[in-house]
Amino acid sequence: MVAKRYQIEREALQSMARGDWARAIELYESVLKEEKDPNIFNIVGDLYLRAGKANEAAQNYRFAIEGFLQEEMFNSASAVVRKLLRLNASDLFALISQAKIAFHQGIYRESLEYIRKALENGLKEHQAYMSEVLELLKQMAGQGNEVLLQEIRELLATFGVQDTEILEILKQPEQEEGGEIPVSKQGGASYDPDFLYLLHELDHALAQGVEVSTRPSLSRAHALFDMGLYRSAILEYQNYLAEHPEDLEALLMLGKAFLKAGEADLALRAFEEGVSRAVGREKLMFQYWIARTHEALGERDEAIKIYREILFKDMNFMDVKRRLELLSGRGGVRTKGGSRATKRRRKI
Helix, strand or coil: CHHHHHHHHHHHHCCCCCCCHHHHHHHHHHCCCCCCCCHHHHHHHHHHHHHHCCCHHHHHHEEEEEHHHHCCCCHHHHHHHHHHHHHHHCHHHHHHHHHHHHHCCCCCHHHHCCCCCHHCCCHHHHHHHHHHHHHHHHHHCCCCCCCHHHHHHHHHHHHHHHHHHHHHCCCCCCCCCCCCCCCCCCCCCCCCCCCHHHCCCCCCCHHCCCCCCCCCHHHHHHHHCCCCCCHHHHHHHHHHHHHHCCCCHHHHHHHHHHHHCHHHHHHHHHHHHHHHHHHHHHHHHHHHHHHHHHHHHHHHHHHHHHHHHHHHHHCCCCCCCHHHHHCCCCCCCCCCCCCCCHHHCCCC
């Protein structure tokens, strides 16, 4: 299925380069029949927008937002919300989704502000949305901030909620031992609806009479990565490296794509190969990403050791100081029990 999807996506990119939005949509929608990938919904929304079909674009953006929220990829969800709000600034789904995102990111006043905007745009007339908002406010009330509680009380009063109901809603829920507010996962870069980065290379190839799908392309691999299509990006980077094995940039990006796809062991292999071949700052970059992989896996000691090695060579390299301070300032992250291989199968 991976190989088939890869071929479909390459054909879709070629259709996009030619401005054949309908064919590209058809191809990506065939992928969605097999896998409800929010990244693909996002791309299809962009394509419908290009084709002048705003309603279809909005619906696909909603599916993308739902998927990203389920995966707790709040940065990616927020990027798609902004697209939806550009189409319709009063879209209740978008406003409430952004309120949820802000809550999960700990930005409570922004969350309340989006709820107020939803209220101004007819929230009370939609019971399903009202239920979601009341549940969100109840979770927010459980944070124990008195100033925040007062703002929530005032907001609930504008909903027409009675005093006794407000007290019930504001009753702090019992927290499970060790319970915390979910922390946002790192979202990848949002797909650019203007296709500028992607189409530049494809248009150039077509202008030269080159059949785009016949040769691997580094810029196409980058585009697939930026679009969140990590497994297709992996195949494109691998094909490119087969022809250009000396290209360390492609090797670094291959490792990043493996990491994004949840293949931490393969990511480490790519980064370690880079360390063996690179020199100077490029070598430090591969070491940095080895440490990032250990950090993502919760392997605190391994990450700290490598970050310290990097600082020995360059005290100002990337954000190593900050990461080392954060790792050194918290307790053991590594989970007891279970093999390293088991932990590495965890989705990154």
